[in-house]
Amino acid sequence: MKPANDKWGFRAEGSEQINLDKADSSLYRRLLNREPGFAACLFCGSCRATCTSGNEGMNFRLAHLLLQRGETARLKSLTDPCLLCGKCTLVCPRNVNIRAVVYNLKIMLHEPF
Amino acid sequence: MYQHNRYQKGKPQQVAVVGAGVAGLSAALTLKKQGVGVVVFEKDESPGGHLQQWHALFPDREPAAGVLDLLKQEVSEQKISLRTQTEVAAVTPSGDKFRIETSQGEQNEFDAVLLATGFQLFDAARKEEYGYGIYQRVITSAGLEQRLGHGGTGLTVNGRPPHRVAFVHCVGSRDEKVGNHYCSKVCCVTGVKQAITIKEHFPQCEVLNFYMDLRMFGTGYEELYREAQEKWGVMFIRGRVSEASQMYDGTIQLKAEDTLMGRPVRATVDWLVLLVGMEPEKRAQLWARSLGLRTGQAGFFSSPEKFLHPSLTTVNGVFTAGACTGPASIPESVSQGRAAAISVLEFLAKKDEAGK
Amino acid sequence: MNLSDHPFFVWPFVAGMAFLCIYLPAVYLKWLRKTSARDRKKISAAIFSVKTIRAIREIFSECLLHRRIFRFNPTLGYMHMSLAFGWFLLIVVGKTETMLYTRDGFNPPYLPVFFKYFYPDHIPANFKGLFFLTLMDLLLLFVLSGLTLAIFKRFKSKFLGMKKSTRHILPDRIALTFLWLIFPLRWLAESLTSGVYNAGGFFTLSSGRALASLLPAEQLLLPAWWAYSIALGGFFVALPFSRYMHIFTEAALILLKHWGVKTTQRANGYTDFEIHSCSRCGICANVCQLSADAGINHSQAVYFLRDLRYNRLQPETAENCLFCGRCSAACPVDIQVDDIRLQQRTNRANRCAPAIRRPAAQLPGTPETGGVLYFAGCMTHLTPSVKEAIRTILNRADVKFSILDEAGGICCGRPAMQAGFRQQAESIIQQTTEMILRSEASLLLVSCPICYKVFNEEYQLPIPVKHHSVFFKELAAAKPELFKNSRKRITYHDSCELGRGSGIYEEPRELLRRVAHLVPTAHEREDALCCGGSLANLAISPAQRDLITDTAYEQLIAPAPDYVVTSCPMCKKTFSKGKRDIPVVDIAEALQMALTPEEKPVRVKVGKKAEVLA
């Protein structure tokens, strides 16, 4: 069956577009519940820059953005490399408890509620 | 409002201005021209405040020395009583006057006090991860102003022009790790201005600015930013530098994330320039607090009527102007100085009225 | 006396006692069977050795005399001792008295307990009898004095050196009520009996006479004995379900410990012994900075062990701890609660983090060295002055060295381990081990105590591992000419991992005394405070951390030093947060400041080049 919106020869599904109408922010809200300060992140990237696993794909900034936008598919691969060394937390200008957020996120990704 | 002649009848009323930066001097000039007696206390050897340290001013890169000279000239023309090398150590109310005590122990009474104690630069050594004070080629924006002085010779490396210079925005500002959550406002445009100046001196040098947000709030600032991109090829990278280390040849390697690319960056530079922010003058803050002045969260003086009467303080008869009320540019500090002078005059007029 | 005519009131006691005699061995056996085969082998090898004798000595000094609590606070120690040791003596002396009196070694167990009831008119005919009567009364007084203190403590804990008493749960309350009743009832029953029969020791006789003159003593007599027996029986039945389970379990734990059984990575039967040995004395909560500074009052060792025991542990309780070790150091039972906490964390978290496998090509290149290999660690990348100071000193001392993680951060694995990511930590350890081995270094120098501890305990490295404070102490002793005393006034902060964690207290002090004027602070060595930065706490908020940091910093600057010295980059970073008037520096920086000025090599001009003249 041809998708309805195949007018231009491509489909909206799987497109690059962020669809806020379909965003599922439940995981984000659960995490915020646990670490409220984490909403203060201004996406400066220091955490990624200093990260011991930054070159291995660990990216808290991006993980936070995805959570906020309700896209959870890539979260596991984005946080798996974290070694919990805690450097990120020491450099964050907004005092986000990054290490604790990542820890809880890792657990929540394994313990669906 | 004020009546010029009134002050000439009896002994003119006396106002103490604390701090001879642009704000304090502008206020003193305005007051003096209205016939009020003014004494300006300045802890440094010479007047001008931080303006003395700058090489060229944003947004037009006008030489700072020219502006300073004009100001000094006017001060001497108006015969402002300037007490340099005299730090004010305490201000205490005494009847309907204020007693000013200097660090030399001298005491004098004044009808009103205007605080223009300015700011102090953030001590970059507190951000240890950037290596200021540890690595030779990590400098601050204030230090860079001085190096830019003599055709930029202060920036040459072993006699050759620098290949690459990086600026780090928000050092000591917007950073809860050092207890300063606020934006220092002038450092973004300073970084852009300094980037251009480096390019002017060394066209071959690559200049990188690492920023979180670029705050081009004033007239002409956005245009300066555009000029930096278009005309000078300054590269702006959105990402905060997390740390720096020194290589064996003395160059500095920095780490950041290029957040727009979504990938970590590593860059080796000849100079790493830290755009240090403004902090309230610590010592002035101490005695001002015991006088009963309210400061905002960040420690800068704040007015109880910040919209309509920004120069007022919580103590009647004490006024503030300039960067001691929060990060400000020179034109802003000057305007604040003049506005505060008007508030002082209103206060004196009222006092005079009541005294009759 | 004849068994058939003894009254029924002894039954509650006998039933309670019988219950204990069956229940306790049964659970202990169950736990023993849950220990590993290795542990059981250890036990059977050690059971008939001097280790047992040593254990018994410790049981006597800790379970009865409560020596460690005495050290913490003498009044509190007296309270615990009078209850435990007093009761113990009452049993032993009572039994002896009964045996002597009845000339029967095998009297039933209730006889000494209710001796006064069965032989009310026992009037000492000789000195020996009088001695026992007086002694038993003295012992009763001894126990009652402790009880008074205990009741007092419930309401005014400050008096006994405690900031607050632990909160009780229902089984504790029941057992506590019975316990508090036992001795007053014993006194009442014995007094009434003495009053009625006009015979007894100095204390019970005088109080008995007074009571008899006021009350219908004869009618009250039997009810009082009933009440006493019920209190005893009730206490015995409640005991295994309350905190008083510790009374016997602690003794068992001491035996096991002396036999060489240790806390393991996974919870097993030994853990059960540990959990049940906690008396909920609350000393741990009292030294915990979480409650003192940050208002966190639910996760201290005492509450963690309690919740674990009653199967109601919330993960957050296990996570909200700094692993500072202050509680274990103060715990009179010496429970390794950090290890038990880690077991719980690992149970939950281990599967949530995969092992790390970095392709060898991606690992930072290992420098080759035959000498000292310096591992800076992640944190030190944020405190470059520590790294630079170490570099400077090593260069000055002509030590051949290279830096393992110059090019990029490598993690030691400990933070992941503390979070319970065991398999991940092991993979990190394996990787880092490979890198160290490849360097063929002869010594691993570490400036971060967090790394140091894990290198020592989890890595099986064939080369010695030294913390820089120890390495430099030895260096300064060997080359004293390199350093001068700056006469600066300094205080020293024992980091948790180096101090309580690794037992290194004296070396840094010795080194610092050589280069500066070291002044003491209020919390030193075992009692040192945590800086609050600990990576182990996964639940505390940054603001709560700051509260802990501020208090610790205040303590360190109280003697008005020129600067504070620590030997951990994490502590340094934590203390440097916010605006600090007195700087905190690493011990390497303190040493760098004390380096004697370098003699400039004499240079001569040779043609266009400058050459060094030897």
Ligand SMILES: Cc1cc2nc3c(=O)[nH]c(=O)nc-3n(C[C@H](O)[C@H](O)[C@H](O)COP(=O)(O)OP(=O)(O)OC[C@H]3O[C@@H](n4cnc5c(N)ncnc54)[C@H](O)[C@@H]3O)c2cc1C
């Ligand atoms: C790196 C940098 C570059 C800048 N470049 C520009 C630019 O190009 N253009 C621009 O418009 N603005 C610039 N600014 C902003 C500018 O410096 C300030 O706006 C201006 O200096 C504020 O003037 P002020 O008089 O309020 O304070 P200050 O210049 O700080 O002067 C305060 C004076 O008070 C004195 N004082 C303080 N306490 C006492 C006391 N107790 N007793 C006696 N005297 C005391 C001080 O010694 C000082 O002389 C820059 C700022 C920075 C940080």
Ligand code: SF4
């Ligand atoms: S360092 Fe802090 S503010 Fe910056 S991106 Fe990471 S979490 Fe956000």
Ligand code: SF4
């Ligand atoms: S704790 Fe994790 S995310 Fe943070 S720096 Fe370490 S490895 Fe990176």
Ligand code: SF4
């Ligand atoms: S003006 Fe720019 S550099 Fe300065 S604190 Fe604000 S955002 Fe940062």
Ligand code: SF4
């Ligand atoms: S853990 Fe130790 S100190 Fe804490 S309550 Fe139990 S026995 Fe007492």
Ligand code: SF4
């Ligand atoms: S280890 Fe430290 S933080 Fe944790 S419970 Fe014990 S004293 Fe408190």
